[in-house]
Amino acid sequence: MSKSKINYFSPKVYNCCSQIPKGKVSTYKYVAEFLDISPREVGEGEKIATKRKLLSEEGVFFDKQGYLLRKLRKEVIFNDFCFTKELKDKLESYNQNSENFIFCISDLEEQEEEGKFDILSAELRQKLGNIIVQNGGTRSNPRKHLVELNKTNSSKIIDIPQRRDTNDKNFEICSNNYLFFVLGKELGFGMDKKLELIRLEREEGNKKKQARQQELNQKRDNFIIEITTALNQEPQLINSDLNRLLADIQARQKDKKTAQEEAEKGYQGNKEEVENLKKEKASENPQEYSEEAKKRIEAKLKDNKIEENELNQENRQE
Numbered sequence: 001m002s003k004s005k006i007n008y009f010s011p012k013v014y015n016c017c018s019q020i021p022k023g024k025v026s027t028y029k030y031v032a033e034f035l036d037i038s039p040r041e042v043g044e045g046e047k048i049a050t051k052r053k054l055l056s057e058e059g060v061f062f063d064k065q066g067y068l069l070r071k072l073r074k075e076v077i078f079n080d081f082c083f084t085k086e087l088k089d090k091l092e093s094y095n096q097n098s099e100n101f102i103f104c105i106s107d108l109e110e111q112e113e114e115g116k117f118d119i120l121s122a123e124l125r126q127k128l129g130n131i132i133v134q135n136g137g138t139r140s141n142p143r144k145h146l147v148e149l150n151k152t153n154s155s156k157i158i159d160i161p162q163r164r165d166t167n168d169k170n171f172e173i174c175s176n177n178y179l180f181f182v183l184g185k186e187l188g189f190g191m192d193k194k195l196e197l198i199r200l201e202r203e204e205g206n207k208k209k210q211a212r213q214q215e216l217n218q219k220r221d222n223f224i225i226e227i228t229t230a231l232n233q234e235p236q237l238i239n240s241d242l243n244r245l246l247a248d249i250q251a252r253q254k255d256k257k258t259a260q261e262e263a264e265k266g267y268q269g270n271k272e273e274v275e276n277l278k279k280e281k282a283s284e285n286p287q288e289y290s291e292e293a294k295k296r297i298e299a300k301l302k303d304n305k306i307e308e309n310e311l312n313q314e315n316r317q318e
Contacts, residue, residue: 016035016042017038028042
């Protein structure tokens, strides 16, 4: 977690430091000792040196002796801050009595329930003039600009790394990053006034959500219409198909019954013909027929295909 990679606020570090009054807490070790937790837990990292200094980008500012000055997520004039070295050097070169100052906001979502100030109001627009948005850089290396303005320069520059756009072309929203506003003191910004960024962001989100919901509702309505139309035509199609199927089943049953009747008639005829042949053979050669009948009866007895009480009757018939 090197210094070059720390350029956005760490909620964990801020939450830990917010529990500590103003004092010397410039390293993870101090924070950990005060809260009786481990330095690694403070920094949310596996390899955090206990003496590693907290950076202003992690959510807290310190003076030259390492004493905690303020927690971030509050808006103040730059005189109340100890910025990073790059920003502080530029600030020290400024004329304290000029009309310019830095207005710093961080993590605006935390300020939702506090007082808000609409930067897009007509009165402020008239005072600000044209707002130029400076974009560029990445999350790991965002671009930041401090521009000193004078009365002859009517343009106001806002540099917002990692921004989220709104419908307003002159303004963009950023969370968990610095917003540096180069404004004039004549605007009269005070500690009790907050920028109404959350309202703008939520309005934009609601617009997109409503548009998406309307699209889904339209698709749902179209689908319902298609289903309703299909269901209205379905009964007629179903009835015609059922009638054809029923007629086919009845025809098959009739054909099956006819085939069974014909098979029964053929079986009865064959049975009568066999009986006649047996009688004819018995009358022609009674002794031979008797021997064959005896063998057939013995075979049935052997295979248990005839009961003993049926033997006499079977024998008599033979």
